[in-house]
Each structure stands twice: as C-alpha cells, then as structure tokens.
Amino acid sequence: MHKTFIALLVGIVAVATFSNWQVQTTALTTPPNVVLIFMDDMGYGDLGCYGASNYQTPHIDQVAAEGMRFTNFLAAQPVCSASRAGLLTGCYPNRIGIYGALFPRVKMGINASETTMAELLKTKGYATAIFGKWHLGDHPSFLPLQHGFDEYVGLPYSNDMWPVVTHINSEEQKRRRAAFPFLPLIQGNDTLRSIQTLEDQAQLTGIYTQRAVDFIAKNKKKPFFLYVPHSMPHVPIAASAAFRGKSKQGLYGDVMQEIDWSVGEIMKALKKNGLDKNTLVIFTSDNGPWFNYGNHAGSAGGLREGKGSTYEGGNRVPCLVRWPGQIPAGTVCTQLASTIDLFPTIAQICQATLPTQKIDGVDITPILKGNLQASPRKYFYYYHRRNNLEAVRRDNWKLVLPHEGRSYEGQTPGRDGMGGLAPENHPYPLALFDLNRDPGERYDVQAIYPDIVAELQQVAETARQDLGDDITNRTGKNVRLAGILK
C-alpha cells in the first residue's frame, strides 16, 4: 500500500516534469546524427566536470555545460571487450557470449547474428564509421565492415597487445614479441601501417580525430553515425609532441588534454558544417582506471576499486549527452543508467526498429527530455570474468554477492607502474551498500536492511535464471553464443 502510494507520487511528479520539458524543447524534424566518443580505461574522476584538478578538459566540460551529465552511469562490464559488446548491442555482454578482453588472433568475436548500433542505424540510411579501437574480434569476419560500418580505421584490440610495452614483465614481453611483432593499424579489412613504437602510439588520437573530422565534412548532407573509441588513455599511454609536458599531471594529464583537444575538434567540425544542432553527441568510457599502472592510470573519483572490479570504481564512468534544443542544457542526471541503454535509446531517437532478439537496454529518452526524478532502468546486474554474477542493484541499493575479485586496496601504487600488485582472488563477502548515501561503498548496511538484502537476493536469482552464474554453477536460459571461427 505504502509502496504503491510512493510509486504513484513519483509517477505524478515525473509526468509533470516531463511535460514541462516537452514544452520547452523544439519539435524534432529529422532524426539526428549520432556521434559516440568512447574512452578506454578513463575513470569516473578523470574529467574537469567530474573533479579532475591537475589538468584541464574545457572542451569536454563544455559538452557537459551544454548537455546532460550523468553521475550514476555504468559500463556494461568493467573490462574492454565485454564493455564494447554491451555498448554496441544493448545486451549484457554475457548474453551474447563476449567475456573479458579478446586477445590477438583469438578464434572468436561478435556473432554475425547480433545487431550492432551501426547495423541498426544502417536500416535508417545512416552513413556509419568507426575510427578507433574495435576489440570484438580481429579476424576479418569479426571486423567492423562486416558488422554495419561503412568505414574503419583503427586498432583491432587494445594498444598494449604488442611487444614493446614497458609495463609488463620481460618474460611476458618475450612471449608477445614472438607472437605479435607489431600492432596493426587497420583500414577497412587490411593493415594500413604498423604501430611499433610509443611515438607511433602517440599519433593515434590525432589519426582518429582527423578521420572523424573528415567523415563529418563528407557526410554533412545525410544522417551519419560516427563512433570514436579512442585507444587512450589505456596503457601504454602516449601523447603527441604538441601536448607533452603541458599538464600538471605528467603524461596522463597530457594524454587527457589531447583527448580534450580531439573532442573540441569534433565539436568544431559539427559547428563548421552546420550540424551542431541536430547531432546527438555522447561521451563515455568503457570502464574505470587501471590502477596497476600507478600514475599512468586515472582516477575513480573516490569510488571503490577500478578496472576489472565490479565495485563502482570499475563500472561507473562519466557520461555526457548533448543535443541542443532536445536535452536541457547544464543538467545533472543522478539516476541509474548504463551503456547498454544507449542502443534502444538511439533506436527510439532515430526511429529505428529494434532487433527481434532480446536485448537488455532500456530506452532512457524520458531522462534525456528532462525527467530527472526516476530512471526507466531499475535494476543492473554486475557480471564479470567469464560469467560471474558479482553484484546486483536496484535503484540506489547494491548487493555485493560473495565472490573473489580484483583488489587494488592495501597495495602501494607505483610512480609509473605497479604491475602485478593487484590480486585477482581477493575474497569479498556478502555486503549491502546504499549508493545514494555511500557511493564509496564503505559502509555495509546488510544488518539493518535485511528486507532489502532478501529482495536483492531474489533479483540475483532472476539474473541467474536468465543469464546464469559461474560462481553458483548455474546455466542461464537465455544466453546466445559468440561468433566462432570455423
């Protein structure tokens, strides 16, 4: 009875706020262009508008000031390939069989039967391009051109999957040097050039940016989807000469300032081509900071843990969404949402039809229109590793399920790397966190909210029936397979 009343009340307020914004927004004529900028290992605290204090991100902060800034936005999983699989399909990555980070020459990748965001928008006549890191399989059959993209220039996997990295131990280096003599920069389905030195890596942000700017100019007469998944600031980090030594936070700050420059260039290109108003710009990240690498990693902004952990520091990332006249400027959305929600949201905005296969994302256009009081997303499943269900969430309540996971805490980070110092099998017991009052996940409140623990245990059970759980040896009913090379 009480719950119903509250729900009703929230509903009324939500409708009132929504209508209010509806009046203020201008009528939508043609579906907008979509520009999706995706960072690699950039943490929740790594932008000026999220509190970074030792370097400047004015162009990115301007996107925030002109659009909506999210404070409870979760990557699909806290690791590269899985996170990207979720972003591009609107599915929990384990639903479509993509786990962890795919290594070079692995015999799997995204299944041809899945619909990517590029394929979705192709149905509406969009020109599509990706300039940056793919990481959903490096065999040609898994590369972007076979999954909805018209154009592709970028790395097929992470920029540390090459031989001359400085941040791994020498035995590992030897093995990799033999296996992968260089990092291929792909154009279409072929290698355009080899990336062999840190100086080569330092050119990547510039290369992706130039391609993006050219693509915008070339396609100004038709709708387009531009996906820019940067290789930076994933280790080994590198900045071009124009940016080196320019920040107060060493190389990491320099790299972030170059990324900020890149965002500025893309925004400038949109304005120059008269596309500023009818372009939906989204800026987010694949997971939190990789603390293994000392001051070559970013900041989780006070959240617990980082990349590779399902504590908030691993999953929660900055997210900015800008669309003048449609999304109220300078707003902050504190409600729960995820990268997997972008797929159905973009489908709604661009009037594209969703695939018939089940997806997990929910349409968050009500939030973008200004209803900041509630989210269409009520639950989130924190899966990690192969198929481990490590936590579940309802609104602000997060139940951490017993599991073994990565822990950076208690370790001493190095100046330029603390590789190997984060144990992967740290035991985490059951714990309940109220993320509204305790976003840092410091105070376990299971003892005083047994009702919420019980409710979330049921949510976990629902997740297991649907997607399985390797920790409890459960098999999910509704999982699909990744693409496998014959």
Added chain:
Amino acid sequence: MHKTFIALLVGIVAVATFSNWQVQTTALTTPPNVVLIFMDDMGYGDLGCYGASNYQTPHIDQVAAEGMRFTNFLAAQPVCSASRAGLLTGCYPNRIGIYGALFPRVKMGINASETTMAELLKTKGYATAIFGKWHLGDHPSFLPLQHGFDEYVGLPYSNDMWPVVTHINSEEQKRRRAAFPFLPLIQGNDTLRSIQTLEDQAQLTGIYTQRAVDFIAKNKKKPFFLYVPHSMPHVPIAASAAFRGKSKQGLYGDVMQEIDWSVGEIMKALKKNGLDKNTLVIFTSDNGPWFNYGNHAGSAGGLREGKGSTYEGGNRVPCLVRWPGQIPAGTVCTQLASTIDLFPTIAQICQATLPTQKIDGVDITPILKGNLQASPRKYFYYYHRRNNLEAVRRDNWKLVLPHEGRSYEGQTPGRDGMGGLAPENHPYPLALFDLNRDPGERYDVQAIYPDIVAELQQVAETARQDLGDDITNRTGKNVRLAGILK
C-alpha cells in the same frame, strides 16, 4: 629548472585564460550585494549537482548551472563553531581561539577585536543581517548585533543543544533537560520564542527564509550582506508539513528539498527586486555529514569519513558561487580553496579594506573570473579538536600526520541513528595521499614520494611555528585569544 619551466608554462596559460574571460565579463559599476547561504552538516554528496540521486535540488543546481561549482573547497575545520569562526573572519579558527562546538552558556565567544565579514562590509555602508544559526557564543556580548550585524533572528547554537532530542541517550537527556529547558529563537539580543518540539524545529527553515526574503525587499535600494546559516540538516532533522514525505530518501531528503525550496525563494526575491545581476550568491556548508545518525545524516559523496574528521569527508564541502556577467556560468573549479578565503575575496570584490590583524584567507577572485588552472591558495592546514594539527596539504598532496581521530569506518550505521558508534581515538599513522588521483584517500603513497613527504613535513613545521600543535606540544607564535566573559 624543470619546475620553473612548468610554473612559467602554467602562468602563461593562466594569463591567457584569465584575459579571455576578462573580455567576456561586463564592467563592474557598484559593489554587489552578498548573499551567503551556509548549511549545517551537509556533505559533499548532498546536492543533485554533486551526485545526490534520491531527492531533487533543482534550485540549487540552477545556481551551479549559472555560476561556478567547486570540487576542492574546504571548510575551515570540520565542526560547527570553529568552521563558522573561520568563515566569518578569514582566519584559521585556532588563530582566533575558537575550537570545536561552543555549548550553551559557555563563557567565551568570538573576540570583539576580530573583524567579522559583517563588520568588514559595514565599512562600505552595507546593510547586514543574519537569519539562522550563529554559534560563536550565546552570551549577549558575543551575539551577532555586537559583531557587525544590523539584524538577527535565529538560534544561538546547534539545534541539538536542547532537552527533547531523540538522538542522545537518556542520561544525557536528563542532564540537558535540567540545564536547558528549551532552545531559544533569538531576535536581536532577546528570546523571541522557545523551540520545544520537533514541530517547532520544522518551522526554522521557513522562518529564516521569510526573514531573508523580507530583508532583500527592504534593502533593495542599498548594498546588503545577507547571511543565512541554516539549522538544517543538522540533527534532529525536521521538515515542515509541505515537504514531509516528498522525497525518495525519507526525512533527510525532505529536509534537503525544503532547503532547496528556500534557495529558490531567495533567488526569486533577488530577481523580483531587480537585484539578480549585481548580487554575489555563495552557497556552502560548515562540514561533512554526521554519520553517527544513520539515515538522518547525508553523504560525503565517496570521500573518506565525515564530520569531526580531517579526512576529506569532514572538511570538503560543496561550494557554489554565482554572479552573472562576472563569474562564467556553468564552470567547474577543481582548484583548492577554503571558506576562509571568502573573507578577503569579498573584501576585494566589495572594495573593503582588510583588517590590520593577520588573516589566513587568500583572495580567490582570479578563480572567479575564470582562471581555473591554478589557485592563489597553495597550502591548507587541517587542524581539529583543541589545536591538533592532523594533516597538511599542498595543491593535490595531503600528508596525514600521526594522530588519533574519529572513525566511522568499520561501524554499522543505523537506520535512524548509530549514536556512540564512532570512536574518537582511532589511531591514524603517517600517510600521503594524491587527492587528484585518489580523492577517496584509499592509497597511501608515502613510500614512492619521499620527497613530497619531506616537503610537507616542512609545511607542517611552518604551521606549528605559526599556530602551534597540541599533538607535539608546540605553542604557536601568532595565535590570538577568544573573547572571555569577565
């Protein structure tokens, strides 16, 4: 050599940015009105624009969108009286002999020889008023009218310093009931009425707001300084009938939504009286959340500890500053600043002459004008309790000195109170934190930055010579005395 180069570079960029904003701001004609809204025990995570997700603060968020939002802003000390002493005088509170929280009928208070912000602005012909909690001595000689304010309506001390509180144990209640039968609402130097019930407390936000709105209307023809130090959300929290049950976060959320309404009323009054443009509005808090009180306390937003601790959760507070045409809208300042800097900053803006006695605040108008790359404040001393130097800071580097202090961690907060559960003598060893990468103070990096530890030990020594340190039994050279009743 390297440091000089970086400093030079930062200087050049800073000057460039500063000049850029200068061009965009309009010329200043008359000194502005000053409205200073000061919260009680409101934490870093307690506003929508700082990530609070279970209730809405749209009016406060609008001040942020139209002004500057600080992410590294520190209260002078993490407890009521000391924090207010610093705010109103621009001094470290221990410099002027104000420590901790002053209890009712204490025989001390702010010294008549100190210059308060109200006295400073009286020299420029400002009308001055305080509507809210004073807490710098409750004997008439220490009350606001004797320290520069023309008008005063409010509580002389904290709203829990009365007999019928629900959040302290019964023996303590008995003692207090005998000593202080009611909480006096003071007008001028006299008791206007007694506050005896929680329902009475629920009227306080409304009373302060109405007085503030009336004061603005009455003084629209001359410059004024309006100081609104709310009693909420300090325990015992209470919301008026119009706000009860309206948030998704129980009574605490209701209280915060009423505070947000109050800010909206004050902004509306400024606009209605044509004063919107030439009024400097500042919104901040005295210290972090008092976690002892379970869900009757707020959020530190991922920072470590809360009220009564010199970890960032105790000292770091939200701060918004709005002055249309002078302060760039929608900006985020990530640089270090403190409540003690507001005194000299307001002096600069209002063209008032600083007192001859030493103050500790620095003028941060360069930041307000848009130079977001560096702060005039380089150091901060984290003092607490009587005169304990618990930490020192230079830019993003914070050295926690060995001390015993409050710790909420490892405790289980209650639903409506966990009083007595936060030990005051938790031993904290030496630790170095890089607050830029680690605002949550989770990773001690003293082992890898011994040079910075040594530098900050020297900063601590400078603080001790100046202000003393009870932990090391040092006496400071430059401390002054609080006012003492004869």
